[in-house]
Amino acid sequence: MSEPYLAFRDVVAGYAAPVVGPVSFEVRPGEVVALCGPNGSGKSTLLGALTGASRVFSGRIDRRERIRVSLQRQLPARPEGIPLSGRELLHLTGADREAAPDALAPLLPLRIDRLSGGQFQFLEVWACLGSRADLVILDEPTNNMAPGTIRTVASLLASRKPERAILLISHERGFVDDVSDRVVELAP
């Protein structure tokens, strides 16, 4: 079995005080692993432990060296009044524009600060999935999305690459069950 890209080992994370944990899981190439739980269960806090947004009280996080990581935030950054087109956003992550879903094509020439919340979320998800990242982390990717777009995202996750791992964070149990290989349950 190949070495995991990412491993959380008995991680207890939080801010001023622990919020979640201890939690252990591994994400290996070719896998889609989901962190699932209701709002307030500490999913995003756990993700913050990886980026430094939250504090690790105990345990450790092992990340394989020299892997490319792409991360879609639960609340993606979209600064008002900054002129960036959808095409330019995809260029930032190196996302493949040719392989992009057809529904994205009309959005590419538009400024991202003029897209709807669901359109922008879809673009952000493809910016991560369409990149050459080894590990893609998606935090609540279906937020604000129409049902048809959620089905498109599910099919994108299903057409996975053997060398790519995906860590999915979601509170939508049905979506998680459809697209993931393993589910790590977090209790509130």
Place this chain on the structure above:
Amino acid sequence: MKWQLVFDPLFRVPFLNGLLLAATVPLLGAYVRLRDEWLASLGIAQATAAGGVVGMLVGIPPIGGALGAASLAAGVKGWYRRSGNDVFVLFLLFGWAVALLGAANSAQGEEVSHALLDGQLYFTGPAHLLAAALLAAAVALLLPRLSRRLLIERFFPDYFAAMGAKAWRLNLVFDLLVAFAVAVTAQSAGVMAAFALVFLPPWATFAGAAGWRRALLRTEGLAVAAYVVAFAAAILLNQPFGPVLVASLLLFSVPRALSRHAD
């Protein structure tokens, strides 16, 4: 009016100096606006003015004092590590107080302070042109490498942290570049003109541009056009260059900013 004055060989070096600044500084301004640090230019410009005055008082050429103050300001900002404009307000107030106190207590300091207020582009020489050329070369060399990273940091704030990488080097290089640009511009065109070159062109063009690349082109085009008009107008009307450049930038920028229709 004597149009031939505008083309007098005496003004070639100042014209080239200003043209280089007008073509490069607003590009940095676009990234300053991207980072929501637009007050940086005014804070650093005022700090460099204080550096120029203090430098003169202790026997250092004003440009050396200004560059030293600009580097110090960039270092403090990097150490402070907080986004937003708070730290630049501190630079602004501290620089203003030091510059005026230095000017009030020395004839030389007063001369330098006055020059920084008016913007004496027409009295700049080869040393200023060399500094502007070095700045243009640094921007041409570094900005294409920094651009994608600066955009990623703004639109994907967790990108570097998720990769286990630190972004402080990127921020320090950019801050030093901005500090250098503002110091050099303030010495040639005045403090407010330096601020206006950083702030106004991107402010005017961002609302109507369809994308980042177009916004950069329009920003640069607007700044260069406003500069050429200001250069001629200040000579023909026998006015100090700094305020004329600011007025010209306002004339070019305000109508554009008010017509907020994307292309």
